[in-house]
Amino acid sequence: MAAENKKFKNFLAVSIFFWFLCLTFSASAHKISIRGVVYGKNTNTPLPGATVQLLNTPKISTTDNFGVYIFTDLADGAYELQISYLGYVQSRTTVEVSSITPTKVVTHLEPGNLQLSEVAVSATQDKPLNIISAVDLQMRPLQNSQEILRFIPGLVIAQHAGGGKAEQIFLRGFDIDHGTDMNLTADGMPVNMVSHAHGQGYSDLHFLIPETIQAVDFGKGPYQANKGNFATAGYADFRTRTALDKNSLKLEAGRFDNYRALGMFNVLGPAARQNHQNAYVAAEYLFSNGYFDLPQDLNRFNVLGRYQVIINDKTIINASLSAFRSNWGASGQIPERAVKQGLISRFGAIDSSEGGSTARYNATVSLERMLAHDAVLKNQLYLIKYDFDLYSNFTLFLNDPVNGDEIRQREKRTIYGYQGNLEKEFSLLGKPLRSDIGLGLRYDDVNGSELSRNRNQTFLAPVQKGNINEANAFAYVSETWELSPRLSVNAALRFDQFYFKYQNLLPNDTLATVLKANRHRLSPKLNISYALSPAVQVYLNTGQGFHSNDARVSVQPNARGILPKATGTDLGFTFKPFDRLFMNAALWFLDLEQELVYVGDEGIVEPSGKTRRYGLNFSARYQLTNNLFADADVNLAKPRARHTDAGAYYIPLAPTATSVGGFTYQTPNKFRGSLRYRYVADRPANEDYSLTADGYFLLDAVAAYTVKKLEFKISAENLLNQEWKEAQFETESRLRHETEPVTEINFTPGSPFFIKAGITYSF
Structure with missing residues (x-):
């Protein structure tokens, strides 16, 4: 511990020394x-x-x-x-x-109105896909909080335990589960929950109100110095609006008892805006019974208050408070044989007592100040309170033929955090050098992390219970050297220090009462961007990242792979052959030292083996006319386990081919509509590909028309009414009447044809 703390302090000292060295010799060079x-x-x-x-x-x-x-x-x-x-x-x-x-x-x-001709290509654009994201936010109407993730090209989500549970995420040949290999933040606050009761990195984005999202900053691969834990396949930071153009009231209703109400209101008047002050409140309520035979009785409530003030054009203060509560029932994952035997319909349930409740409360304040010589210093503090309670039954009557295998996972968590960074532009050999130095700390205090056996949500016996304390301190240096208007080079180094503590609360248990561990990780990055012409940008991104392991695994004696390393490379280009066509393509490669496999029925995370993934991403946006747009994203991946037996190298559920795209039509302040498709190819459901997770092709549509202060909107999902499986797993389970277990696909059915109408009043 002392040696690792010394390394961390030395790294900080070197960072600070480097900063002042640059400040001394280069501050007035430009x-x-x-x-x-x-x-x-x-x-x-x-x-x-x-x-x-x-x-x-x-x-x-x-x-x-x-x-x-x-x-x-x-x-x-x-x-x-x-x-x-x-x-x-x-x-x-x-x-x-x-x-x-x-x-x-x-x-x-x-x-x-949106015009693709306004998108520029240059070597200084270090995240070209973010341009595409900005286009998508303008062209695609948001329907619900789940669809926020779908704005990231190549990302697929699946819901498999009622509308209140976090979605399963798939990206770049990863089954990310609920967030093990993707760093998710909202306004700089972490979404991933470390050492979560349900699974490492669990990320629930339902606390975001879709209409408040202004931008999505995202990237693929482990190439950003300011992104640490979980940033292997990629990251996404969802940024809420700093101000509202108008007040609005929205009402929506759809099939399956789906109802939603939303209000967004400016708090300050025009005089405050002239003084660069903005404040608003947004509140959302959602109720849905869903398309299952068993009504899921989903209730969700969100409220967000946000304030921004700019003082003397040199200081920006942002502050926000938000609250979120949700509860729901679920039909879980059902065996294929139960449907084939006629025991239940494909929308039925074996265990009717699955479901859960969750809550999250956020408070954050940030101060960004412009210093001398245009240096910018930013500091952010945040506090998060979080509750989680989930009832699941994955294996039905496999372990307990009498009571069934229902489990309860619960926790109460408080997260304290700080992050700050200093940005400054210097000159090195007469060329611009942008420096970004940052540091921060996140501390999770988890009380009563529990796994227990239950029947009909009634406690039977404990399996695991304890308190978790986990801290992550970090620091990074990122230097971007603009060697010419065409060539830009970024080199960065990040240091992360972790501390784990687990206090076992089970009486008469053989496990030690308190276990501790600590580890650190250095992650170098190198990114090069070159503009071959005003229409073509080529970039090479390389770097290392990591994901952390669950504290309950990390504190075990002789634990390995606490912070498994990811090493990746992207070679891509951004191409704008003419004003109305924008394309991006990338060949990528990613090695992971260790996978994390969550064993839901036992409530543990098990280390797996090394993996290798490589593939191709392609995205295009084309403005056919002033009002008509077309887009397509195609993503191919070959994920493989390494050092395994021949024929058993497949990574279960990892997507190999996905694509989304469609047409969008919009006229200024009048009509807008879109027709879109979603495609996922068949993929292996287990290591030897003896079981297949079925793919799907779906069509969705949205149409909206504005008359003065009113907007009328109608949206439809699964226009072709396809029978598809949203989530699928290889599962060993046993039905009540069976004497022997069966291993096969257990699945959650996808939505049938769904239609929803809404009206918005803006004032």
């Missing part, structure tokens, strides 16, 4: 010629990520969180400035540059 800020006209809030170009030059810049952009070392004269932001009217203006004082430009962009 002379600012143009300094501008971009705001949205309706909300008077900064527009981060806007593209700013000096036409007829290779220079491109993007706005930061303050909406600020700069151009340095320009010769005196007139320049034409073009500012683009998706969903806003493009702005062009001529500015005069003088060597005496910097030229200051303030721009307020007006909302407008």
Whole structure:
């Protein structure tokens, strides 16, 4: 412990020393010629990520969180400035540059129709897929919180225990379960729950109200220095709106007793907006019985309050409070034979007492301040309270022929966190060097993490119960060197230190009362981007990441693979052959030191073997006319276990081919509609591919029409009314009348044809 703490302190010391070294020698190397800020006209809030170009030059810049952009070392004269932001009217203006004082430009962009011509390709765009995500957010109406994840190209989700449980996630040849290999955050707060009662990395996004989502920052692979635990297949950070354009009330109703109400209201008036203050409250209530024979009685309530103020254009304060509660019943995963024998329908249940409840309360505040020489310092604090209670029955009557195998998993958790970073642009050998240094701490205090045997939600016997304390301290240095307007190189190093403690609360147990462990991980990254032309960008991303193991496994004597390493490479290109076509493609490779396999019936996470995955991603967005868009994402993967017996190297449920796409039509402030498909190919359900998880092809549609202050919308899922399986597992189970267990596919059926109508009043 002492040796590892010393390593951590040494790393921090080197980071701080490097920062001050750069500050001393390079702070005044660049002379600012143009300094501008971009705001949205309706909300008077900064527009981060806007593209700013000096036409007829290779220079491109993007706005930061303050909406600020700069151009340095320009010769005196007139320049034409073009500012683009998706969903806003493009702005062009001529500015005069003088060597005496910097030229200051303030721009307020007006909302407008989406135009793909506004998307630029450059070496400074280090996450090209985020451009696609921004396009999708404009083109695809959100239906529910689950669909937020589907905005990430190549990501597939599945629900398998009622509408209140977190979705199963699939990406890049991974069955991520509920989050073992994808880092998920919301407004910088963690979503993944370490050492969770149901499974490592459990990530429930239902606390997000879909209409409050403004952007999704995401990436694939372990290449971002500011993303640590679980960021192997990728990461996603969901960012809520800083302000509302209008107040709104929404009512929705659909098949299967599906009802939803939403209200979003500005709290402050126009005068406050002129002083860069915005505050709003959003609240959502959802009820659904679902399409199962057993009504799931899903109740969900969300409320979010958010406040932002900008002080003297140099300090941004963001604060938010949110609350979420949900309870539901579930039909679980049913054996294929039970349906074939006519014991139940494909929408039936064997154990009618499955279901659960959960709650999450979030509080966060961040302060972002612009320091001297345009350095930016950001600090964020957050506090999360979380409750979870789940009843499941995976194996039916396999272990207990009398009472059945129902289990209860529950916990109460408090998460305390801090993260901060300092960003500054220097000059190295006369070339811009952007430095980002960050550090943080997350501490999870879990009380009463429990696994018990139950019957009809009545306690029978304990299996596991304890308290968990887990801490993750981290620090990173990320340096991006713009060697030319075409070539950019990013090198980074991240350090993570973990501390695990498990207190066993079972009486008369052979396990020690208190067990502890600690580990650390260094993760290097190297990313190179080169613009072959104004229309073609090539990038090479390489790096290492990791996922942590469950504390109950990590504290065991001689435990191995507590922080299994992932090593990945992406070789890709972004291509814009003409204004209205945008494409991205990547060949990728990812090695994992160890898989994590969750054994639900025993409530433990078991280490598995080494794996290797490689594949191809392709995404395209095409604007056929001013109002009609087409898009497609195709994702191929070959996932394999390493060092296994011949023929037993398949990774169960890992997707090998997926695709989504469709057409979207929208006119300014009137009509919008979309027709979309979802496709998942057949894939192995076990290691030797003796069982197959069936694929599916689905069609969904949305149409909306706006008349003055009213919007009428109708949405439909599974237009062809396909019989499909949303979730599938190889499971050894036994029915009540059976004398011997059977291993086969147990599944949760996907939704039949579903239609929903809604009306929104904006004012």
